[in-house]
Amino acid sequence: MSEELAARGQTTAAQVRKDLSHFGSFGKRGLGYRVRELRASLQRIIGVDRPWRVALVGAGRIGLALFEYPAFRARGYECVAIVDSDPEKIGTVWGNLTIRGPEEFETIVASLDVELIILAVPGPAAQELAARAVDAGVKGILNFAPIRLNVPPRVPVEDVNLIMELEALSFAITQAQRDA
Amino acid sequence: MSEELAARGQTTAAQVRKDLSHFGSFGKRGLGYRVRELRASLQRIIGVDRPWRVALVGAGRIGLALFEYPAFRARGYECVAIVDSDPEKIGTVWGNLTIRGPEEFETIVASLDVELIILAVPGPAAQELAARAVDAGVKGILNFAPIRLNVPPRVPVEDVNLIMELEALSFAITQAQRDA
DNA sequence: GCATGTGAATAGGTTCACAGCC
DNA sequence: GGCTGTGAACCTATTCACATGC
Numbered sequence: 001m002s003e004e005l006a007a008r009g010q011t012t013a014a015q016v017r018k019d020l021s022h023f024g025s026f027g028k029r030g031l032g033y034r035v036r037e038l039r040a041s042l043q044r045i046i047g048v049d050r051p052w053r054v055a056l057v058g059a060g061r062i063g064l065a066l067f068e069y070p071a072f073r074a075r076g077y078e079c080v081a082i083v084d085s086d087p088e089k090i091g092t093v094w095g096n097l098t099i100r101g102p103e104e105f106e107t108i109v110a111s112l113d114v115e116l117i118i119l120a121v122p123g124p125a126a127q128e129l130a131a132r133a134v135d136a137g138v139k140g141i142l143n144f145a146p147i148r149l150n151v152p153p154r155v156p157v158e159d160v161n162l163i164m165e166l167e168a169l170s171f172a173i174t175q176a177q178r179d180a
Numbered sequence: 181m182s183e184e185l186a187a188r189g190q191t192t193a194a195q196v197r198k199d200l201s202h203f204g205s206f207g208k209r210g211l212g213y214r215v216r217e218l219r220a221s222l223q224r225i226i227g228v229d230r231p232w233r234v235a236l237v238g239a240g241r242i243g244l245a246l247f248e249y250p251a252f253r254a255r256g257y258e259c260v261a262i263v264d265s266d267p268e269k270i271g272t273v274w275g276n277l278t279i280r281g282p283e284e285f286e287t288i289v290a291s292l293d294v295e296l297i298i299l300a301v302p303g304p305a306a307q308e309l310a311a312r313a314v315d316a317g318v319k320g321i322l323n324f325a326p327i328r329l330n331v332p333p334r335v336p337v338e339d340v341n342l343i344m345e346l347e348a349l350s351f352a353i354t355q356a357q358r359d360a
Numbered sequence: 361g362c363a364t365g366t367g368a369a370t371a372g373g374t375t376c377a378c379a380g381c382c
Numbered sequence: 383g384g385c386t387g388t389g390a391a392c393c394t395a396t397t398c399a400c401a402t403g404c
Contacts, residue, residue, distance in 0.1 A: 029364040029403045046347055047354030061248055065241035075343050140349035156352035158345040163255050165338040167226055169320035172336035174227030209381045209386040
């Protein structure tokens with residue numbers, strides 16, 4: 001039931017029903033939802049009913065942590081290439097992949113059908129690599145660089161900015177202390 | 181001017197002015213804002229005009245990546261302790277810190293005045309550690325575990341869920357392809 | 361009878377546009 | 383003259399409440 005889904009999702013039953021109604025009608029009145037079917041429908045809507053080919057750009061510590069994060073593959077995000085500009089790292093093998101140099105980037109994206117990149121490089125390099133990725137056909141970017149990437153609007157970008165997350169905590173705590 | 185701030189923040193001039201008006205009046209009509217002063221005011225409002233003491237809970241790859249991320253310290257978030265439950269890791273030294281076992285957690289939080297924790301442990305362990313952190317006096321949690329932490333409402337939690345970020349990209353791309 | 365799906369009502373947030381002040 | 387700060391208008395999102403259909 002929407003009530004149970006809401007409890008799990010930290011929201012309200014009405015919200016669940018209204019959100020679902022944007023995409024269709026998935027339940028049965030008087031009964032609720034059949035979970036397997038609903039899940040399958042949502043997976044299709046979100047687009048995670050098929051694997052996605054991902055390239056990791058930046059083989060630093062964040063890149064490594066992400067590369068070894070098993071949940072990615074488990075959820076259908078398959079890392080098919082790693083690129084880094086550090087000559088020390090190029091040629092190194094991680095798992096079943098060899099780290100490539102940035103000059104091969106376009107070739108890799110095209111030949112391996114890379115759809116998404118995880119951009120985990122220092123700020124200054126990020127914009128150029130993002131632009132090259134988009135030109136090479138990448139369709140979306142998960143960006144860890146603390147800059148606002150300038151890419152065409154058709155290419156979605158999700159920013160992960162850990163400093164801002166911590167600052168959100170600092171703000172919430174500071175506010176609460178002031179109110180008290 | 182609000183116009184310039186908006187351009188940098190990917191928003192509109194009216195939005196910038198309205199947002200600032202929530203906290204006070206910071207500009208001069210006809211002139212715009214004095215950047216140094218505005219920045220100082222905002223830092224005070226957000227609560228980042230002083231350092232914050234942070235403990236890292238979970239010394240896996242994500243923990244390591246975060247620990248070595250220099251921007252944290254640069255922005256005033258100082259890691260004062262590391263906790264992990266792996267006996268192999270306890271006693272290991274990272275930088276100037278020795279990794280401690282979870283049984284010392286409460287002592288550490290109290291004696292070192294830990295205000296925030298970065299929770300980078302596997303899902304199952306996260307809830308218990310979060311609860312213990314809160315009981316020990318932690319005021320906010322940056323949560324990397326893919327679960328919804330159950331903590332009192334006075335303790336803000338920021339979730340970082342990379343799978344959901346990737347899924348947001350998959351959804352945006354899938355939607356765009358459907359519309360086309 | 362019971363829970364969905366959905367119009368209507370409400371709340372919240374963004375944009376407009378201009379009075380007020382430098 | 384020029385830009386802020388802010389009510390008013392607008393738009394979007396959430397909540398309510400009930401008709402609908404199993």
